[in-house]
Amino acid sequence: MSEISTSIRKDISLYCSSCGATFIPDMRLLACNMCQEPLLVKYQEISTSPHMEIPVDSCDVLVSLGEGNTPVVKMDQLRKRLSCGEVFGKLEFMNPTGSFKDRGTAMMISVAKGFNIASLVEDSSGNAGSSVAAYCTKADITAHIFVPSSAPKPKLDQISVYGAITHKIEGTREMVTDAASNFVEEKGYVYGAHKLSPYFLEGTKTFAYEIARHNSGEMPDHLIMPVGNGSLYIGAWLGFKELIFKGVISKIPKMHVVQAEAVKPLVNQFEGNDNKDPVGTTVAGGISVSSPPRSKLIGEILVETGGHAAAVDDEDILEWQKILAQENGIYCEPTSSSAFAGLDYFIRNGVITKKESVLVAVTGFGLKDNLYI
Ligand SMILES: Cc1ncc(COP(=O)(O)O)c(C=O)c1O
Ligand SMILES: [Zn+2]
Secondary structure: OOOOOOOEEEOEEEEEEOOOOOEOOOOOOOOOOOOOOOOEEEEEEOOOOOOOOOOOOHHHHHHOOOOOOOOOOOHHHHHHOOOOOEEEEHHHHHOOOOOOOHHHHHHHHHHHOOOOOOEEEEOOOOOOHHHHHHHHHHHHHEEEEEEEEOOOOHHHHHHHHHOOOEEEEEOOOOEEEEEEEEHHHHHEEEOOOOOOOOHHHHHHHHHHHHHHOOOOOOOOOOOEEEEOOHHHHHHHHHHHHHHOOOOOOOOOEEEEEEEEEEEEEEHHHHOOOOOOOOOOOOHHHHHOOOOOOOHHHHHHHHHHHHOOOEEEEEHHHHHHHHHHHHOOOEEEEHHHHHHHHHHHHHHHHHOOOOOEEEEEEEEHHHOOOOHHH
16 A cells, blocks of 8 residues: 555545554555455544544645636526425536536546556546546546446537547446556556545535535435435435534435336435346436445445435436526526436425425536437
8 A cells, every 4th residue: 555645644544444454554555455446535633613524634735726616596487386485506517527526526537636546447437437538637646447338428528529538339238337446457547536535525515515615504305316226325425424523504405316116226225125137228318327335334324314215207308407407597407407306206205205305416417418309
């Protein structure tokens, strides 16, 4: 293991949420060597100040492109359509590369810089790839991005325009991950996988801090997001836990998971359904993840916060993409509109009652994807 760099906070370790083992921070260590569970960052001391804990020494060393502080809009047309309580959309597509990923990437690349990493490998359905490509350019790190050759052209263009080396892989999303892992082994580069990196989750915590700040500590009753690997879902939960510890908030919203009908491992897990059917294809490419490495933790968060997991089909996802654009002026990609199809489902099924407030993460911009509607 490499020495802890000067700009990495000295009181952090990595820990396994499954068996509790702890490890010295390292960019190459992504899973517990006892039980293979991906790791989380642990701070020896969490201050009681309302500021977010970060794994680097100070904000001065952050590699930033101005991510975060995304707007929250009140969605009154939607409220009328669904005859429900207040609905807010947090416009994550206003991040620098057009998706929420920038929150996590900023932190992951800041840590990579702290470890003097020269080359980084990522695999992605497109958004994490373009985000890593942009932040690596800013940090002067060479980015190798593995993507399915079927990824939407705007995402592929975005990755290459930032100057990253794109590796287009024919085949399933899993084959892309395998190709990236083989390349890492062959070249000895660092695998900066957003789905495994503990530092990425430290960045997505900002989502929770902003919700708390926006509402002066008042939490919405429900939080809904599209979930594949859970990098926003878990990071938001970590942020809420930290805010509870610091005494800034007193409750965590019910954190709901939305997946596509064709690829729904987390919904199957939530329903106790041991479904081993082959996965299908979906227009929601960002959540087309057949075996999320942190599924155990996601299941625990669902139970702890009282959240539900629901699957929605492509027809509903595209219908909601249209409704958002044509009734609310919000153009998001299908992966993101799936969360609104989920909201509709949760209201119809009584998971969300008509008096409760909801915040939906609008995770990625419409122009990044193909238009199917
Ligand atoms: C627009 C968008 N929303 C949601 C997600 C899901 O993120 P995660 O896989 O971290 O749960 C992704 C992932 O690529 C995405 O691109
Ligand atoms: Zn473990």
